[in-house]
Amino acid sequence: MIRSxxxxxxxxxxxxxxxxxxxxxxxxxxxxxxxxxxxxxxAYANVLGDPQFRATFGFSLVMSLVTIVLxxxxxxxxxxxxxxxxxxxxxxxxxxTLLPLVIPPIVIVFxxxxxxxxxxxxxxxxxxxxxxVLLAFGYTVLSLPYMxxxxxxxxxxxxxxxxxxxxxxxxxxxxxxxGQIILPNVLVAVLSGAFLTFAIVIGEYVLAALLNRPAFGPxxxxxxxxxxxxxxxLAVIAFAITWGCMGLIQLATxxxxxxxxxx
Amino acid sequence: xxxxxTTGGPIRRGRSEAWNWVGVAPFLLFALLFxxxxxxxxxxxxxxxxxxxxxxxxxxxxxxxxxxxxxxxxIRISLLTAFLGCLIxxxxxxxxxxxxxxxxxxxxxxxxxxxASNFAGVPLAFAFIATLGRLGLVTVLLRDWFGINLAAAGFxxxxxxxxxxxxxxxxxxxxxxxxxPALDGxxxxxxxxxxxxxxxxxxxxRxxxxxxxxxxxxxxxxxLFANAFGAVATAMALTGSSLSIVPIILFAQIRGxxxxxxxxxxxxxxxxIVLTGIANxxxxxxxxxxxxxxx
Numbered sequence: 001m002i003r004s005x006x007x008x009x010x011x012x013x014x015x016x017x018x019x020x021x022x023x024x025x026x027x028x029x030x031x032x033x034x035x036x037x038x039x040x041x042x043a044y045a046n047v048l049g050d051p052q053f054r055a056t057f058g059f060s061l062v063m064s065l066v067t068i069v070l071x072x073x074x075x076x077x078x079x080x081x082x083x084x085x086x087x088x089x090x091x092x093x094x095x096x097t098l099l100p101l102v103i104p105p106i107v108i109v110f111x112x113x114x115x116x117x118x119x120x121x122x123x124x125x126x127x128x129x130x131x132x133v134l135l136a137f138g139y140t141v142l143s144l145p146y147m148x149x150x151x152x153x154x155x156x157x158x159x160x161x162x163x164x165x166x167x168x169x170x171x172x173x174x175x176x177x178x179g180q181i182i183l184p185n186v187l188v189a190v191l192s193g194a195f196l197t198f199a200i201v202i203g204e205y206v207l208a209a210l211l212n213r214p215a216f217g218p219x220x221x222x223x224x225x226x227x228x229x230x231x232x233x234l235a236v237i238a239f240a241i242t243w244g245c246m247g248l249i250q251l252a253t254x255x256x257x258x259x260x261x262x263x
Numbered sequence: 264x265x266x267x268x269t270t271g272g273p274i275r276r277g278r279s280e281a282w283n284w285v286g287v288a289p290f291l292l293f294a295l296l297f298x299x300x301x302x303x304x305x306x307x308x309x310x311x312x313x314x315x316x317x318x319x320x321x322x323x324x325x326x327x328x329x330x331x332x333x334x335x336x337x338i339r340i341s342l343l344t345a346f347l348g349c350l351i352x353x354x355x356x357x358x359x360x361x362x363x364x365x366x367x368x369x370x371x372x373x374x375x376x377x378x379a380s381n382f383a384g385v386p387l388a389f390a391f392i393a394t395l396g397r398l399g400l401v402t403v404l405l406r407d408w409f410g411i412n413l414a415a416a417g418f419x420x421x422x423x424x425x426x427x428x429x430x431x432x433x434x435x436x437x438x439x440x441x442x443x444p445a446l447d448g449x450x451x452x453x454x455x456x457x458x459x460x461x462x463x464x465x466x467x468x469r470x471x472x473x474x475x476x477x478x479x480x481x482x483x484x485x486x487l488f489a490n491a492f493g494a495v496a497t498a499m500a501l502t503g504s505s506l507s508i509v510p511i512i513l514f515a516q517i518r519g520x521x522x523x524x525x526x527x528x529x530x531x532x533x534x535x536i537v538l539t540g541i542a543n544x545x546x547x548x549x550x551x552x553x554x555x556x557x558x
Contacts, residue, residue, distance in 0.1 A: 009362020013372075016355045016435075020379060022401055023387075023432065026394030074293050081286035089287065096294050102543045103302055104493035106510050107532040110517050111301025114308065137297045144298075196381075203384055205496035210517055217496065220385040224392075224500050231389040238386035246378045 024239065031232035043233040047223075056219035060208075063132075063215065064201035067139040068194045071147040072183075074140065076190070079151045080182050083160050097148035100141050109138060109210045131211050138207045143197035147190075154189025155182075157256070191252040199245040203238050302536070308529035321530035329522070330512075330531060337492055337509040338538075340423065344430040345487035349480060351431070352438025360446045373443060376436035383433040388500035391429045395420045421502045429501055430494065434487050441486070445479040445553060482549030489542035492535070509535060 034042035047053050082093050100108070112134055116124035124130035140147075160182070167177045183190075205217035220238070224231045312318040324330060359369040394401050397414065405411040419425060449472055457467040473480075495510040504511055509531065515521045516528040 006362050009358035009364055012354050012358040012362070013364065013368060016351075016358075016372075019435075020375065020432070023390040023394045026400035027386075027390035029400050030393030030398075074290055078287055078290035081283075085283045085286060093287070093290070096298070099298055099302075102489070102536075102540055103298075104495075104510065104535050104539055106493070106495055106513055106517075107305055107535055108298065108301055110513070110528070110532050111304045112297075113517060115301050115304045137293070140293070141297050199381055203386060205385055205499070206514070210514070217385060220389075221496075221500050224385065224389060225503070232393045235386035235389035235393070239382060239390070242382050243378055246374070246381065249377075250374070 027232045027235045027239070031229060031236050034229040043229040044237075046227075047230050047233050047237070052219060056214050056216045057202075059214055060202050060204075060216035063136060063139060064198045066136045067143060067201050068197050070136060070140045071143050071193070071197060072151075072190055075144070075147045075151050076183055076186065077178050079148060079155055080160065080178060083152075083155055084164060094148070097144050101145050105138075105142060106206050106210070108141060109207045112138060113210065125211065131213060135207060135211050135213055135215075138211075139197075139201045139204065142200060142204070142207075143193070146196045146200075147193040150189050150191075150193030150196075151186055154186030154256070157189070158182075158185045188252055188256045192249045192256075195245040195248045195252065199242050202241060305529050305532045306536070308526060309533035311526065311529075313526060321524075321526045322533075324524070324527045325530050325534050330527065333507045333509045333512045334534065336423075336507060340427055340430065340508060341488045341491040344427050344434050344491045345484050347427070348431055348434030348438050348487045349484050352435045352483075353442055353476075353480065355435065356439045356442045356446055360443060369443075372439060376439040379436040380433050380440060383494065384496040385500040387429060387432055388497050391420060391425070391432070391501065395425065395428070421505060423506065426498055426501060426506060426508075429497060430491050433497075434491065437487060437490065438483055441483045442476075442479060445476055449475065476553075478549040478553040482546045482553060485542040485545035485549070489539040489546070492539055492542070 031043050032039040032041065034040060034046065078093065082090055113125065116122055116130075116134060118126040124134040163181055163185070164177055167181050172181070203217050203220065204215065205221060208215035209218045209221070220231065220234050223234060309321050310317055310319070312320065325334070355372065358364065359372045391399075393399050395413070395418075396402065397420075399420075402413050405413060420429075453471050453475075454467055457471050462470065493510065495514060498506060498508055498511055499514065502511075504515060512521070513528065513531050513535070516531065520528070522528065
């Protein structure tokens with residue numbers, strides 16, 4: 001379109017920019033106010049020096065890595081198998097992977113608490129390790145829609161059938177085929193799902209709070225109720241993490257197009 | 264899901280068919296244990312009394328005033344932010360795709376929307392407290408520069424309006440992300456055809472563009488509704504528990520049975536599934552309809 005910019009579109013964009021940038025500027029400015037009368041990074045120093053911050057952030061970091069690994073282990077063989085052997089099951093499997101977007105997370109965790117309580121057949125919430133396992137599987141469920149789509153997109157770019165048959169004729173086992181042929185080929189596509197999973201898990205609140213695990217999300221809420229400037233510093237850190245993950249996703253998608261083009 | 268309904272080729276039956284199912288067994292087991300059974304537990308529980316017998320009393324309890332009020336509040340906030348999210352998102356998307364602005368605006372808006380739609384939850388609440396809260400940047404600047412006292416003017420961030428303004432921060436970008444491809448699908452030929460028939464810009468939007476976009480708009484509206492309805496962390500961090508929307512009531516109920524009836528908690532969760540389920544169903548149906556025009 002070669003028309004000159006219209007007035008209304010300028011007004012819309014300027015108002016939109018005000019709405020979207022003011023809270024970002026606001027939280028940054030607020031996070032610098034910890035020392036009276038002068039801007040400083042004290043709030044950040046307080047946060048980063050807080051042992052609770054390190055413990056909860058570390059916990060969520062490990063949780064998100066476990067979730068990513070679990071997601072890859074569960075989703076990759078399934079998406080591969082559905083493409084290769086059970087194409088008629090595709091709609092059903094896809095429907096299941098979309099369910100976590102339909103059922104609110106608070107309902108899912110409510111179900112966990114009732115189903116896996118101490119007096120149930122599988123008392124996962126009875127021990128710390130069991131609760132951690134439950135939390136990791138819960139996060140895997142939350143990330144399922146994104147992970148499945150990422151892996152499936154990756155599989156679309158390779159010829160699954162030919163690769164599998166070639167490997168089979170060379171005597172490869174299913175384990176070898178998935179681990180050494182399929183996974184490396186979809187890894188770049190998996191990355192975009194992995195970064196999104198990371199962004200979701202690192203600040204997640206509801207599951208961690210209701211399962212009573214010391215994660216970063218509940219820590220942030222606790223800070224919000226007890227400190228003035230530190231929460232803003234935490235918000236800045238969280239926003240930086242979200243930006244980082246989205247940037248890495250763009251990078252991964254770019255890389256994917258690049259390798260596909262070179263094929 | 265039943266195995267007997269599979270329509271696999273008649274050649275690969277018997278042992279081979281069974282072997283095929285082994286490949287997806289881990290996934291199905293995972294989905295069963297951590298997604299389907301927990302949800303079933305809630306759904307079944309909402310039709311049972313504490314003794315385990317079938318009852319409709321819990322569902323009837325949903326219509327008692329103490330439960331209707333939070334549901335109505337949640338529905339209103341979800342409808343309002345979905346509507347405003349759609350409207351403002353459409354205007355912004357139209358401005359950057361059709362407004363004749365430099366291309367960089369479009370790319371920048373889309374990238375930012377990708378980030379902002381994922382910047383929900385606790386940090387988002389903190390950002391708004393730091394901006395529009397009692398000592399927030401905008402509150403202070405309005406007071407010092409323009410002499411406008413937001414609190415005296417009746418504005419309070421910890422309120423229905425405050426929560427709506429905060430929700431829009433992830434609602435509008437989601438709308439932009441979904442509606443931009445639909446706007447790109449509006450072919451220039453349609454506009455030219457309309458113009459050559461003597462239509463004004465206004466008439467083109469009203470009689471050509473909007474009818475084509477209608478399924479996308481309505482579908483996204485449903486998606487935004489579900490998006491706002493299920494949000495817990497943002498509201499929790501912003502308002503504590505002073506604003507009784509459904510997820511916050513459910514949260515308190517799970518923690519400590521504030522309603523004094525565990526099975527009413529099941530019914531509330533079931534009510535949430537029904538509402539977000541219907542909204543998502545509308546979204547999926549309308550999206551398939553909308554995609555017809557984008558080919």
